[in-house]
Amino acid sequence: DSGVTQTPKHLITATGQRVTLRCSPRSGDLSVYWYQQSLDQGLQFLIQYYNGEERAKGNILERFSAQQFPDLHSELNLSSLELGDSALYFCASSPTQGEQYFGPGTRLTVT
């Protein structure tokens, strides 16, 4: 158990819908990272937050957005969902200096 929690574990929704994925980092970790793991694109970095502020952006679609709240939990919002958005979404957290610890992931299926 890494100490990073993600909810829900599984999510099935239809095209065009909007979903929110939630991540709680390890106690004391200020950085949160979101990664997408899909069959055709592998593991890709989406976005990073540090202490409530966006710090880095990767290949994140405009339909996707994220935020980190004062209690340091983070949410990834995916809208206008397409079949190709089906993937495993990981959250990872790290202290200011240290390794990234991954949560168990949220499996999103878009039908």
Added chain:
Amino acid sequence: AQTVTQSQPEMSVQEAETVTLSCTYDTSESDYYLFWYKQPPSRQMILVIRQEAYKQQNATENRFSVNFQKAAKSFSLKISDSQLGDAAMYFCAYRSAMMFSGGYNKLIFGAGTRLAVHP
């Protein structure tokens, strides 16, 4: 931009034998970290081993060791005395050592190698 390449989509090994997974990377940076992550069927990402680029000594963690060749930009993982529980996807990953005020950088992953362990 940095890239990580794993040229072996699948590998297999007999239980108790040794197997080596390959990884090459491309970067213009001189200071960075390299990692091997294991992803079992549970899908959890588990850090197996890490190597700092400034260290010449190869990292070792129990049955797992790496062969880090900085000039060749090669970072292979050797698993000794393979066990059934080692069966998983293995990802090689790169992270710049540049640390911004927001903490460490993102991880850049290779495509992965699926390791099967046969009894």
